[in-house]
Amino acid sequence: MDTPLKRDVFAVTGMACAVCAGSVESMIASLPGVTTAAVNYAGSNVYIAYDPETITPDDFAKAVESIGYGLIITEDDLSEKLADIEFRHFNELKRKLYIAGIFTLPVFILSMFHIFHFEYKNWILLTLSLPVIIFSGSGFYLNAWKQAKHRMVNMDTLVALSTGIAFIFSVLNTVLPSVFLSAGLQPHVYFESATVIIAFILTGKFLEERSKSKASSVIRSLMGLQPKNLTVTRDGSEIEMPLSMVSPGDQVMVRPGDRIPVDGIVLSGDSNVDESMISGEPLPVFKTSGKNVFAGTLNKNGNLIITASQTGKNTLLAGIIAMVQEAQSAKPPIQKLADKIASVFVPIVLAIAAITFLTWWLFGPQPSATFAFLTTISVLIIACPCALGLATPTALMAGIGRGASLGILIRNAENLETACKINAVIFDKTGTLTTGIPSVTKSHWFKDEEIFKQMLFSLEKRSGHPLAYVIASMLDGQPMLPISDFEDIPGKGVKAIYLDYSCLAGNKALMDENGITVSANSDDSHSVFFACNNEIIAAFTIEDTLRDNSSEAVSILRKEGIKVFMLTGDNESGAAAMAQKAGISEYFAGVLPADKHHFVRDLRQKGFKVAMVGDGINDSAAMAEADLGIAMATGSDIAIDSAGIILMHGDLRAVAQAIRLSKATVHIIRQNFFWAFFYNVIAIPVAAGALFPFTGFLLSPMIAGAAMAMSSVTVVTNSLRLKRVRL
Secondary structure, eight states, X not given: OOOOOEEEEEEEEOOOSHHHHHHHHHHHHTSTTEEEEEEETTTTEEEEEEOTTTOOHHHHHHHHHTTTOEEEOOOTTHHHHHHHHHHHHHHHHHHHHHHHHHHHHHHHHHHHOTTOOOTTHHHHHHHHHHHIIIIITHHHHHHHHHHHHTTOOXXXXXXXXXXXXXXXXXXXXXXXXXXXXXXXXOOOOOHHHHHHHHHHHHHHHHHHHHHHHHHSHHHHHHHTTXXXXXXXXXXXXXXEEEGGGOOTTOEEEEOTTOBOOSEEEEEEOOEEEEOHHHHOOSSOEEEXXXXXXXXXXXXXXXXXXXXXXXXXXXXXXXXXXXXXXXXXXXXXXXXXXXXXXXXXXXXXXXXXXXXXHHHHHHHSOSSHHHHHHHHHHHHHHHTOTHHHHHHHHHHHHHHHHHHHHTTEEEOOHHHHXXXXXXXXXXXXXXXXXXXXXXXXXXXXXXXXXXXXXXXXXXXXXXXXXHHHHHHHHHTTTOOOOOOEEEEEXXXXXXXXXXXXXXXEEEOHHHHHHTTOOOOTTSOTTOOEEEEETTEEEEEEEEEOOBOTTHHHHHHHHHHTTOEEEEEOSSOHHHHHHHHHHHTOSEEEOSOOHHHHHHHHHHHHHTTOOEEEEEOSGGGHHHHHHSSEEEEEXXXXXXXHHHOSEEESSOOTHHHHHHHHHHHHHHHHHHHHHHHHHHHHHHHHHHHHTTTHHHHOOOOOHHHHHHHHHHHHHHHHHHHGGGGGXXX
């Protein structure tokens, strides 16, 4: 009998770019016993399916460490360890950027403005450049060396070569200027080229890391829904213990306001439990003996003793976490277009630089070695990917700024590119299409007298049930009456006495229990009834209400050829009514988080590019599985962390605006890449000396540095056009 595969997700440390993610993935995938390995660069983790009898997590860690990265395989305090690693890495990058900015500015001013001429100027430039090269730029050189050891190249390779050679060449001309002077050439220095390139590229990496760090926080947030410690009753004693030590069959105590730590069955007690993380519905569910409860849900107002049935990785919450992790890892790692192109662009530039050096050295005029050195440096400097590095972050910054003014937060270039292709949008109902706040939408008073309104207000004001609060809010302003014999009946309603009136307020089950016939004038949508002396006085429908502009937002998307769906944990009648109001013909009711996840996966397998719009924990797995997750800013932190786009103002018309904005931004990014490469196609041959045989013109490294800077200015200027694009 074949051993079943084990599936785990481990945290990866030390990845600097998408190429690093590819290296880790290919190394693990090549190990015996591994059937699937998928690295999620944004989440800094790897999803592995493997045969536990053939290979262990320790083997994965050793293999990953052998190529210069790290793997965290322990489960203890994983979220804290990841948070600490991300925090230290982000702060280190920020320090490098600050140092680069502080020292690069005077280097640039002294180099580019020729009014500054004084003795020892080059030595001052060298001194100011050292912190940028040694501290701020160290990551580029180390990463380039790592890649070289595995016969790989990326953008760090080109940055390291161009800045390193420019710096070394400048140091030689500062320390030994006589070498070039003896050849009749001026010993120019190019410290500004080396430092400015590092500062610009670090800016792009800083923007990327700031977005990337939020992608993994969804997992930590989900893990945070489970308490670390809990109280178990054993042999009549209450024992405080870690969650990891609880076993199925243990009796767990859950106090009001605590999150339920395990899946189980209520043994004793009763309470209202907020299960919105599972169903998405805002109204709590009444739980009493024999009812199922789930880890991560919130106990509202009663003490419960639960018999644990599933713990640890077997709980429903753990299943949601696993679905989010698998969905994130199943998607291609986030890669900037520049990194994708680098696999071809960098080797070509290196080959051109090598051919340039050999050609001038073997066939150039004397001193041929000097000409070979100068032209090679010019090629590397002018081909430096400064414009490429800026193509995405500058357009992203402009797009984010424009989106923010419209109430749209876009996190990174990957989401921008994906949004252009969306042709199916799925809306969660509660809290997304609707406000998520229950209110009285229908009321029918069979006896419309003020005394009855005062009695109902006095009953509901004394109740702690959320539905009672809704009705009391509707009647706010009525005087409180001196009622007596008040009784809160769990899961049904309340009753009390006022003068010679015996009053009841609650659901139909409470009315039936007391032999009160619900009036024929009351329809099935009424959920709360008020009765006095065995006679129905009033009936109310309490439900969620559609957001303003929701139906208009659906109409806009449909006009643009996008299919629209609605998924909800609500019942069929509630779902049908809301779908009709929103103008959505395709909807599905009674769906759980796993159902939403599978629905998104099925749509994608049919060839759709899917956007999932949600607001709750129950939407997070589906949002992670979708091509693009869109969250309401008023929703849960976990839904927001799962999303690539966040709607800040709750106006669903912004979904269509976000898609249009993404199209405009991606268009600008592609233009930026075109101009960056067009510039290189023209400039690299000139830098290599292609015009020298015909015109005698040879591009100096200083002019090459200025041309490189101008290409960056072009990219930035083009990106700023996004502020004026009509959406």
